Amino acid sequence: xxxxxxxxRPRLVAVGGGKGGVGKTFVxxxxxxxxxxxxRTVIAVDGDLEGANLHTALGVASPRASLADYxxxxxxxxxxxxxxxxxxxxxxxxxTQAHLGAAQPAHFRRAxxxxxxxxxxxxxxxxxxxxxxxxxxxxxxxxxxxGILVLTPEPTSVENAYGFLRAAFYRRMHLTLTSGLVRKLxxxxxxxxxxxxxRTPLDLVREVEARDPRxxxxxxxxxxxxxxxxVVNEVGSAEEIKLGFAVxxxxxxxxxxxxxxxxxxxxxxxxxxxxxARQPLVTAQPDCDAAVYLGRIASKLAAGAAPEAS
Numbered sequence: 001x002x003x004x005x006x007x008x009r010p011r012l013v014a015v016g017g018g019k020g021g022v023g024k025t026f027v028x029x030x031x032x033x034x035x036x037x038x039x040r041t042v043i044a045v046d047g048d049l050e051g052a053n054l055h056t057a058l059g060v061a062s063p064r065a066s067l068a069d070y071x072x073x074x075x076x077x078x079x080x081x082x083x084x085x086x087x088x089x090x091x092x093x094x095x096t097q098a099h100l101g102a103a104q105p106a107h108f109r110r111a112x113x114x115x116x117x118x119x120x121x122x123x124x125x126x127x128x129x130x131x132x133x134x135x136x137x138x139x140x141x142x143x144x145x146x147g148i149l150v151l152t153p154e155p156t157s158v159e160n161a162y163g164f165l166r167a168a169f170y171r172r173m174h175l176t177l178t179s180g181l182v183r184k185l186x187x188x189x190x191x192x193x194x195x196x197x198x199r200t201p202l203d204l205v206r207e208v209e210a211r212d213p214r215x216x217x218x219x220x221x222x223x224x225x226x227x228x229x230x231v232v233n234e235v236g237s238a239e240e241i242k243l244g245f246a247v248x249x250x251x252x253x254x255x256x257x258x259x260x261x262x263x264x265x266x267x268x269x270x271x272x273x274x275x276x277a278r279q280p281l282v283t284a285q286p287d288c289d290a291a292v293y294l295g296r297i298a299s300k301l302a303a304g305a306a307p308e309a310s
Contacts, residue, residue: 009118010125013301014047014144018160020131022150023233026275027265027294028128029057031148033280034298036090041122043082045093047140048130049104052095058085059278060092068098070113071105078116087283091122104136114143124301133167142172146301148229148262151247153240161247162254165228169201169255176222177215182208201255226257231297232264240264263297265290 015028025048032044046054046067055063063083069075082091105113117125127144129137141147147168151161173186185207189198198204205223209216228251232244244261251259265271268290274281282291 010043010120010122011146011301011304012114012118012125012127012144013146013148014127014129014141015148015150016129016137016141016164017131017150017157018133018162018164019157020051022152022157023265024131024150025054025057025128026271026281027148027150027231027233027297028126029054030280030282030291030294031298031301032090032124032126033058033087034282034295035124035126035302036087037282038298038302039089040124040302041089042124042126043091043093043117043120043122044085045117045125045127046095047127047137049095049098050130052098054128055092055094055096056278057275058087058090058092058280060085060094062096063092063094064097066094066096066098068095071098071109076116078113079120082120087280104134107135107139110136110139111143114140133164135171138168138171141168142175142226146229147227148231150231150233151243152234153232153236153243158243158247162250165251165255165257166201168226168228169223169257172222172226173204173219176219177208179212179215182212182215185211205256220256223256224258228257228259229262230259231262234267235264236267262300263293265293265297 015024017024032042036042044054046052049068065081065083069081070078075081081093085092127140129140149161151157170186170190177183188194188196189204198207230244230247235241241264244264248259248261251257266289268288270285270288271281271290274284277284282294285291
């Protein structure tokens with residue numbers, strides 16, 4: 001790694017999803033590698049302490065130093081947890097050897113970890129999140145400059161993606177608002193069969209506006225900063241490509257979120273072969289269609305914008 005980015009804050013990118021098996025690690029490892037191949041300095045971070053495998057996707061043997069050392073308070077300097085990968089410009093903070101009884105750091109240490117990741121002397125920090133909607137996962141996603149939500153064109157994946165967005169919405173609302181009355185209302189609204197008749201996140205926004213306009217303005221400001229970036233993985237048809245646009249539309253209608261459709265990755269047999277070989281697809285088969293699409297996603301992130309998928 002070099003110190004070219006030492007004087008500026010890295011761009012923090014979190015890659016999450018509503019369920020396991022949608023390709024979060026595949027997307028994270030390939031986007032990180034593609035950015036490094038473009039000449040950007042990158043550190044990939046495995047945030048899945050319960051099921052670490054980012055090191056395997058990057059072809060790194062199980063490292064002794066890992067994020068687990070930070071969680072256990074054996075090491076406070078996250079820069080000392082970075083290990084080399086086979087690829088120039090790309091370092092790794094693995095999540096191996098975690099204490100499964102207390103894998104994730106407490107909330108205040110998560111916040112400190114995010115602060116320390118932002119001091120790393122690189123252009124990008126790519127965090128591969130664990131599956132599900134635990135507070136730790138949501139906090140990393142919400143704190144990132146770019147929160148990428150990976151889904152596949154399957155009903156269970158789409159349903160879980162909406163569940164993830166709903167959980168992120170309520171988590172952002174809970175962390176943003178300070179009124180005890182409003183926080184109680186949020187807790188009630190998280191039960192979809194609540195007696196207040198709040199059935200959607202926007203119903204909750206309207207209820208908060210009616211009870212505490214100042215809190216409502218504070219939350220709407222925070223909500224406008226929440227802009228999930230969508231990646232549809234394992235696309236097999238032109239119709240499945242449209243899924244990203246459909247989810248984007250629902251995000252605005254149901255959550256009031258202005259999501260971006262960052263891109264899609266087609267279903268490609270060479271991707272499976274690269275995973276088995278423990279190599280990022282963008283290096284194993286850089287000319288295949290899926291690798292090209294992953295490179296486009298990385299280029300959009302590098303450009304600091306996310307044009308619509310094409």
